Amino acid sequence: MKVFNGIPASAGIASGCTFVYRDIIPDIPRYSIGNTNSEWERLLKAVAKSEEQCRELYELAGREMGREQADIFQAHLIMLQDPELLSQLKNRLETIRLNIEWVVWDTSRDLSQKLMNASDPAFRERASDITDVSQRLIKNLMEAPRNRFSLADLDTDVILVAHDLLPSDVLVMNKAHVKGLAMDEGSRTSHTAILARAFNVPAVLGLSTFSEEVSDGQLLALNGSTGVVVLEPDKRTLIRHQQEEKELREQTDKLGALKDLPAQTTDGYQVSLKANIELPEEAAQALQYGAEGIGLYRSEFLFLEPGKFADEETQFSAYTQVIAAMGNLPVTIRTVDMGGDKALPGFQSIDEKNPLLGWRAIRFSLAQPELFKVQLRAILRASVGGNVRIMFPMISGVEELEQALALLELARSECRAKGQRFSENIETGVMIEIPSAAMTADILAEKAGFFSIGTNDLIQYSLAVDRGNEKVGYLGDPSHPAVLRFIKNTIDAAHNQGIKAAMCGELAGDPWAAALLLGLGLDEFSMAASSIPIVKYIIRNTSMEICRNIAQECMRERTIGGVKAVIRKWMSRTSAKNI
Secondary structure, eight states, X not given: OEEXXXXXXXXXXXXXXXXXXXXXXXXOOOOBOSOHXXXXXXXXXXXXXHHHHHHHHHHHXXXXXXXXXXXXXXXXXXXXXXXXXXXXXXXXXXXXXXXXXXXXXXXXXXXXXXXXXXXXXXHHHHHHHHHHXXXXXXXXXXXXXXXXSOGGGOOSOXXXXXXXXXXXXXXXXXXXXXXXXXXXXXXXXXXXXXXXXHTTOXXXXXXXXXXXXXXXXXXXXXXXXXXXXXXXXXXXXXXXXXXXXXXXXXXXXXXXXXXXXXXXXXXXXXXXXXXXXXXXXXXXXXXXXXXXXXXXXXXXXXXXXXXXXXXXXXHHHHHHHHHHHXXXXXXXXXXXXXXXXXOOTTTOOSOOSSGGGSSBHHXXXXXXXXXXXXXXXXXXXXXXXXXXXXXXXXXXXXXXXXXXXXHHHHHHHHHHHTTOOOOTTOEEEEEEOSHHHHHTHHXXXXXXXXXXXXXXXXXXXXXXXXXXXXXXXXXXXXXXXHHHHHHHHHHHHHHHTTOEEEEOSGGGGOGGGHXXXXXXXXXXXXXXXXXXXXXXXXXXXXXXXXXXXXXXXXHHOOSHHHHHHHHHHHHHHSGGGGO
């Protein structure tokens, strides 16, 4: 028995025999050519054939899932039609004068490597789209079969194992027989993960070299909620796993019944539960979990093409898609949090020793006012379609907030000058994720329309802990009394000024923290959509009086252990212990 730990990408538990999928990529020929025109004509024919295939996949995705998932393949179609990509291919063809299959492979390899070398996983995920499109082109150029075996032909139940799967692979696979997915590559926000969740297929990604250690027909137990995969489990482990699978089905049914009920305590106190999303296609899924809006729409995915800042129309289209999906529910768009450890190729001009403390988020945006206004205008224009809020990240003091608001006003003026409509009553808020912001929350509250506490960064900045460093990451505990005081100070400052305090960090989706945060006075929780049902269950099974008592006890504690002991005591006395 071997145990592997990966990324929990699609919730659920499954067990069964493995099917290891190894896509056969034909050997790509490499030879000199004399006439580039004939090679270019071959490429144009392959592009036309690839476009036709992508349209078929787009229509198939639309029928089986919906527009959000279908748009993955619409993006592939747009990529095939991108004049800049075609220009790069033509220039390289005329420069190296090699056959077009090699030119496509060589060009796509360079583009993929640039994205894969980025520190931000969102950049790396875009490499799979380039790979999908380039492989399609090459195979159409060579008239090669897609694979020795199509995943659409699966006729028995399996746990699908692969090094990587392209979005088109996931779309065409026989979903009725794929009970789980284990993959070396990928992350929770990759297109493969999004499609797996849309199909309700439990998935664990980011397993490194797992596919190399597995053979067809081996027994595999997979937990897409925890990221644990067990190869050839012993009898005791398998029985426990199957029991957990049964309990999860029962729990899912129980929590699913809460979808349309309010997040209201037993004594009538109601809060709002919203979802965090990174890609437009996640909006529809948020509604399926009962989200009351989008509390954090991370806009970074729009800025992935090396050396380019997404233009206004591209941004406008993406924002409009999310707003339309959510109807009249609120959508909070965080302005771009790039720079630092999430480098934007072409704009990162210095080698920063401490990128998390460097040129990022609002600092980057204020240093690039024209680019910042492009984003602000796109959000403003999209706002006419629904209920939109703008949130500025990494604000350290009121001066930065004032500068951001001034640029927003300039963006409004530019829209008016062009006759472009926008909502006049957009709320603007501040993400509280730096200790200086938490300590001066009373000052910020005078100019902000709302607060949203980003606990991920607030914890690492207040405790001087790099959460990505495995040697000290364990020290980044949200139960630290300092973190609780920062949260309490922020909430109190918001309420004293008559504005709401939300939380969009990971702590908001932690079931163990729900009662404590309620007791501290938090108005809105925003989290991964899949966490909404369990947090709602806990809120609906406790009273505000109990929550306030828990918060008071925790605020009196002097240690992390003391805070956790208070919460454990409460959990052991409530029905939440059964979930």
